[in-house]
Amino acid sequence: MEKTKSKDWYLSSFKAIQESLNGSASLTTNGKSATPFHDIRKQAIARFEKIDFPTTKNEDWKYTNIAPILNYNFTPVAGAEVSAADIEKFLIPNLKTSLIVLLNGNFSPKLSKIHLESNGVRIESFRNLLRIEPDFILEHFAKYAQLENGFVAFNTAFADDGAVIYVPDNTIIDNCIHILNVITAEAENILSQPRNLIVAGRNSKIKIIEGYHSISENVSLTNVVNEIIIGESAEVELYRIQNENLNSFHINRTQAEQKKGSVFTHYSVSLGGRIMRNDTNTVLDDENCTANLYGLYLTEDSQHIDNHTLIDHAKPHCQSNELYKGVLNDNSRGVFNGKVFVRKDAQKTNAYQSNKAILLSNEALVDTKPQLEIYADDVKCSHGAAIGQLDEDALFYLRTRGIGKEEARTVLIRAFANDIFETIENEALHDYLNNLVFAKLK
């Protein structure tokens, strides 16, 4: 059976490489871990061994069959050689950024261009920070992203590199921080497992872009985990752009933890990938928090995109806004599952959720499931889903004004899609995302 084979492959590769992984330089001879970090890793691999990768029998994976991923034995690749010119096309025009480049999940000091705007800010490689300041990592690592599915356990067990961003209290970072993930052309079946940690201090502000791209058309697996801690009254914007090749697999877990009065705004743009799965979760852990989750996906061929979100309203007077939109062509398939928990304590919660999709072909399909669990009584929650074809009346209207059929379709699809980006204030970023969408529609 493929499945068992795949699990065993990763278990044995764990045994083989665990000593070379960071934070575990000297395993003691009696089999005990030398570092607390390695303890977490070992717990994670034990957990992975027990629960394995999810199957469609698991309710949360019911519509996403990951079996195709298990047909490959993916392998991490270190020391990739890529030139600045190779990644030029993945940069965002007219946008000043601090650039962290991760090649197959490994920090590239050569390609990264980090500007530390003010004192105390850290923009670092996970591996490096674990070496020089393990306590910082240990304070947060694996504290938020629970190991409830095999992919998170898998990432945690192999956690080796990625980006760490720390912004001290009362600090505003003007430039966006771009975590540019590139799968190189070095090998087939590359496994990339970045582990990112973002810690925003009180009253701080940051904008982070997480881009995913591939250089070749080779099959690859990206399995990334983000843990984000947003301090009191801090504002974090996170833009995830999945634009890897159409043979690639992408699994993502983003887990945010919000302190009092904080704002988390997340844009997820999924364009490239054969199977893409995002679990975007945030816990509103104190009063007056806001979470904005926006998503857009454009799919073709037999692409599969699954967006699972979980907004946990734990405390009163918080609000969440959620809008996900999809445009699906050919045989592609979309899944949306929006969980909203409103705990007993969380009075005066405002939770709004909407999810819309346009099906451009008869074969495209969307499964959508809002899941509101409300235990408080004084709340405002709403959800809506609208899945349909392109508006024929609008199409006809445009055509009667001389706009050709294809052009009219594009105009309508763009209008549908681009409104997701309306709230983006940064013009360069806004234009970049619009253009990405436009390029995919062409």
Added chain:
Amino acid sequence: MLKIKDLFVSVEEKEILKGINLEVNTGEVHAIMGPNGSGKSTLANVIAGRDGYDITKGEIIYEGHNLLEMDPEERAREGVFLAFQYPVEIPGVSNAVFLKTALNEIRKHRGEEELDAVQFLKYMKEKMKLVGIPDSLINRPVNQGFSGGEKKRNEIFQLQVLQPRLAVLDETDSGLDIDALKIVSNGVNSFRDKNNAVIVVTHYQRLLNYIIPDFVHVLVDGRIVKSGGKGLALELEEKGYDWVTNNEAVTA
């Protein structure tokens, strides 16, 4: 310019137009009146090229072309324009961008230079003044949240911008207040010239005081049962449709 010959049209097996004959020449204004559900919008939609109609018999010749074989956009580029009875709202598409795209498609087709943003703005401003379209409507998404009257005015604004050759106005007067009716009528009248033609579909004689037709046709149950000059509209207003249906045999 337009010749409709013995046109039969069905929707979902239901026959709606039952042998329409109509000839429109350049410089003419034709009014079509008739009770609800008689087929006026169906005729307008078939001229503009909407899907979903079965043309079971007959033909439409426009400027020597077989109109029924052309796509809606081709018709538009060749100068056919329909002002919709119910203009469509298009969220996310700004009115100005939409019109610039449309105008340039049409200009391209005519072999004219496309207008750049500055030229278009200048041209558009003139037209806006003509039909009293405020700036606020221009930058909004097409028809979205427009009042009934604003939508109708926007149709006439488009007519002015695109300068078609054959304009079919489907109840452009309904939902307009008196002032708006005058403005819209002026918009249509200033468009009229000896090289184009207008078909106005209306329920109200009132409009025809402003847009004076050369011919009035009465459409009842899919047939033109009576045609005449502008006096016919007045007579209809006075006597009602019963009068024509009872006299159906008299005309043909």
